[in-house]
Amino acid sequence: EQGGAAEFEAGQFMEIQVPGSDARRAYSLANNTNWNGDLEFFITLRPGGAFSTYLESALVGDRLNIRGPLGTCTLRENGLRPRWFIGGGTGLVPLLSMLRRMADWGEMLPARLYFGARYEDELFCQEEIRQIQEKLPQLQVKICLSRPGNHWMDYRGSVVDALRDDLGSLAALPDLYVCGSTRLVQGVTELALNQGLPDSCLQFERFLSA
Structure with a gap:
């Protein structure tokens, strides 16, 4: 980190070298x-992860070798879609990162966020989501739990279930940005294509454990 600007497209990633190895x-x-x-x-x-093990003893001020930005799952300009x-x-x-870009640029396109987990204690960034909603009042958020507790008040089911419910009553086709397993x-x-959305409406990034 040389103190210069951090230039990247929202949705991109970096590769961080694990100190002491070539991995x-x-x-x-996220920003x-x-x-x-x-x-x-x-x-x-x-547990036992190469970078996770390093972080257990990492100190503020440590220098890291970072390569990037990388990745092509970024925001598209498709008019008012x-x-x-x-x-x-x-x-x-x-x-x-994409939503923060929209908020910083004052983009008022219709937007929805579907965030899924199994259990409530696996959720994170709830305050960050609320802060984005303050800047993007048109943003609809649906938090989905596939194994919710008795008192869960948001969506009970998987993200795919929630998406299936909502895609069936659309007047305008959305662009879908999908990141996860x-x-x-x-x-x-599969759901999007079955609902008639063309490939051009889909952007995705697969996350693999390492």
């Missing part, structure tokens, strides 16, 4: 491009 791990950027050189990541700590963002687990992170991407892709 690299890919992590999506928007900025002049301060800030790069924001949300990283799931995995609605944008629907679908994420599972850490697949939410690049979607946050291979299973999620496949499920949303």
Whole structure:
């Protein structure tokens, strides 16, 4: 980090080299491009993971070798077409970057965010989502739990279930931005194509454990 601007497209990721080895791990950027050189990541700590093990003893001021930006799952300019963002687990992170870009640029396109997890304690970034909603009042948010507790008040079911419910009553086709596991991407892709959405409406990024 040389103190220069952080220039990247919302939705892109960086590869971080694990200190002391040649291994690299890919992590999506959560923030928007900025002049301060800030790069924001949300990283799931995995027992025995190469980068997770490093983070256990990492210190403020450590230097990291970072390569990027990489990735092509970025926002498209398609006139006034609605944008629907679908994420599972850490697949939410690049979607946050896209939504923050929309908020910073004052884009008032119709937008929806579908964020899915199994259990309520797996949810994160709820405050960040609320802050984005304050800047994007048109943003509709649906939090989906496939294994909800008795007191869960939002959507009870998977993200794909929620999407199926909502795609059936559309007047205008949305662009879909899908980030998450291979299973999620496949499920949303099959559903979208069955509902008549063309390939051109789909942007996706698969997240693999490492």
